[in-house]
Amino acid sequence: MHTGRPRDGGTLRVVGSSDVEHLDPASAESVGARGLDRTFARTLFGTVASNVFAETIPVRPDVAERLPTRANGDVGADGLTYTVRLRGDVLWDTAPPRPVTAADFVRAFKRLCNPAAPSAGTGYFTSTLRGMDDYCRGYARLGAGGIGAATSGSSAADARAAATLAAYQNGHDIEGVRAAGDRTLVFRLTRPASDFLSLLTLEYTAAAPREYDRYLPDGPLFRQHTVSDGPYRISEYRPDTSYLLTRNPAWRAGSDPLRERHVDRVRITLGQDSAEAVQQQLETGTADLAWDQPVPTSALPRLRSGHDPRFAVREAPSTSPYVVFNLRSPNNRHALADRNVRRALAYAVDRSALVKIVGGPAVARPLHTAIPPGTTGYAPADPFPTPGDSGDPATCRRLLASAGYPGGLTLRFPYRVNSVHRLIAESLRENLAACGVRTVLSPDTGEDFYGRTISDPARGAAGAWDVAAPGWTPDWYGSNGRAVLLPLLSGRALGPGSTNYGGYDDPRVDALIDQALTAPSEARAAEAWRRADRTATEDAAILPLLDRSHTIFASSRVRNALFLPTSAGYDYTRVYLAQ
Template identity: 85%
Template sequence: MPRDGGTLRVVGSSDVEHLDTASAESVGARGLDRTFARTLFGTVASNTFAETVPVHPDVAERLPTRANGGISADGLTYTVRLRGDAMWDTRPPRPVTAPDFVRGFKRLCNPATPSPGRSYFTSTLRGMDAYCRGYARVGARGIGAATSGSAGADARTAAALAAYQNAHDIEGVRAADDRTLVFRLTRRASDFLNLLTLGYTAAAPREYDSYVPDGPAFRQHTVSDGPYRIAEYRPGTSYLLTRNPAWRAGTDPLRERHVDRIQITLGQDSPEAVQQQLETGAADLAWDQPVPTPALARLRSGHDPRFAVREAPSTSPYLVFNLRSPNNGHALADRDVRRALARAVDRSALVKVVGGPAVADPLHTVIPPGTTGYAPADPFPTPGDSGDPATCRRLLASAGYPGGLTLRFPYRVNSVHKLIAESLERNFAACGVRTVLTPDTGGDFYGRTLADPGRGAAGEWDIAAPGWTPDWYGSNGRSVLLPLLSGRSLGPGSTNYGGYRNPRVDALIDQALTAPDESRSADLWRRADQVVTQDAAILPLLDRKYTIFTSSRVRNALFLPTAAGDDYTRIYLAR
């Protein structure tokens, strides 16, 4: 029997780039958001990958189907009935309603921190694109003032944003009553229920109208409808989660609640130091650090029961080229330059960096295995996947850069990212290319460094090595190419970090989204992948599994692939 009580101690490196569910995108944020924010549908945590794929109801009463009347005959209208017993942690507690979910969708396009997932919905829901374009014009001056630290400006901006949301509707998202949502689609979408599992679509209480989305004040005033609530948040330092008194186990089909508190301590950049705390029992789980590579052989050979390798197909890491950068005479905007650099990379060395073939495989396609549209290919082969610096030099010279390039390369400081950056630095040096490595110590690698088009256009970076875990598994063709490489998703907060735009790719994405069946859709995603890999828009590097280690007192550790970690809500502690 599970034992309730105690404090789950989680340690790691960097804070989340966004805490607000509307804009949270990192795997760490997904794991945290699951504790306090609920969506209409979701997936279960399991150590068997196939069990994590199906969609299940969360706040919704049931899955809508044509048979039960939840999906119209033409596939363009979805009606979702809500449970009546999901409650906000307010005083007094009140039910989570359909208008709360409508508010959540409206917040996706706020101009303060626009959601990286908004393109999923602007391409699917009626009126969403027009609503977002209108919202983008609201409050620009107020937002700039608010970020300067003025509480008054912050309040005025929040009011302006809320005023737009409350005065404008999205045609395709409507609350028929407090417990009924009606979605109207622009075209059939076989993955629409998958989209409704995404944290971006979490319900948002009316209290959020008082704060700039994801601003400092918002982060101190999150409201929970999950099993835990954020009782204390110290930016960049720690979180303390405590029990949400309004939550009841029988109201939540996906989560449980066993520990009394979850203490997350940040600022520990050394994977070795984190691992030592886990092995000695000073901490229970790693927040954002995999098991250090040197420890893997020992743990595997000793069959340590605290150690596990979990499956979560991903493009992690990949090399993104900043096509906006003016550096080197805008060299990275030249496809021939990017294709030359692709020949330099030694993926075999990167496999060793992260732990060997049991942990990772070389990846040459943007779409990873286990994702709709995947087909093995290698457009830039090198002997043994170990790179070909001579060919890189020759192709760079042919492209007009016989003297090489100098590339600015920020890297994450947690996990093995520094080692990955140093390995790539050596690869490019052999090709005559100098890289200037800069540790990104601000804890906002994605939200600040990469997702700001202005920084890219100013040449503050040339290459980077982010990672991408699909937002869902199953029918998930659009969960990779659309967010990473669609030219229609460009702008602040976009995950198309390098600014790639190719009308042919966007046309193939459109065709895949409207394909009559899964087979045809998969073929179109594969063709789009061929175009972007031939363009070397980004350079896939590895498909990685996740190495997990828990303290000896952790029980019922169940994996969430999209969060690349265990579900905190299911864990209990040994006596």
């Protein structure tokens, strides 16, 4: 889609369903939030957008001047010290503009474990950086004192909470993250980590300006006062309704090796749950890109047979969706805490039907491991085989009775209203009904589903839900074993905002994760990840369902549409528009 000289100007029109669960880069997790954050929040390192998957994997400098290596002296001989040197011409969109400094990155790490909107990625860093775990434990005590529960009740209460949080951050240091002047960062690791630079590509670690100390992390005022060091800034935000991104006048093309800037504005319009309605707008040219909707399954045969150049299937290895069980739920006499019950339910699932729902074998493959293909530690396995991947309700019934539930269960099942998630939930409901399990479906927005419903341990413990079908795209590709198992299945990642939604906690799995993180070679690490995956999936901690590629469509006027697998979308900063 890249022809001739890029044309600047115009408005890129993006349409979709739900707002992000978190706008604050420190706690942003969804693929939509990643794509949005890329426009205004820069990290030390990053990756390029490309329609060739292999080209999107290598880590490249962003705000950093160069990649640290042993050869250039920026990585210590013991592999425990990383020195990162910053570009001097990256500026905040402030009045007047001022440079992004090493202190802004230190602030980013200090904000990760704030108790108001804690980052799902904190576990990556508490297991890697010296002093990070102790720092976060101290920060958590503020939450125990009521900060997390009392926030967003009023602007005055939020302001008081923000001041308390900022006082902790500014009064405590992390041993392993230090600014050595304005343009040098020094990281000290607890153990060598071959994927450390990949961790520094994550949006959680984006520089945070001092203005953020004024606001409750990810609170209503924060969302109206983001500060940009990227090519665009959020000029208007209407919660659950729209975003307007406009050019950041402080951004300089020469200081940004990963992004460009061609369109004048990016307008994101929310509240459109129908994938078919979104697709119609893209095809008729009243919109340009989908925000959070893949191409509807009903349109795929027509687009394939017509060889429509606006349509593509992009590679993005993922565990999407998977079934997560709420192990905290008191419903059904705490049935889901019993691995025998979960193992019985594993036989109910008809993955072949799910493949059809999302577009057939060209789009998705049945998946039985938490780690998807293309990810470190993947090895084919199927602990609960069924004929043709179509389910085995008789075995499900028999095992459920053996576990003490001959009369079945009643499960609460929230589902996202956008895309094909309702159809997936309905298919799973039919599967479970065939083995005597009643499922009560409840619609939920993508924002609430991830931001409140399944990520709040208190709601889980109250039995607000029993099963759900989220999806997981690895936070990075390449050497990325921990990008799946650590956030989804580690017992050390539990707490508010955790992506270990069901509360699974098994010392065997955590011990294998430790082995992988400390392994002397990539091969040894991959074997430990594989064993951890096998242990958790044989426990039916989650039920992986599909490894799914991303179907995507762009309007006729979109040019230079380049894919970012980790955000499951095209890079807004690279797109330009035809006349």
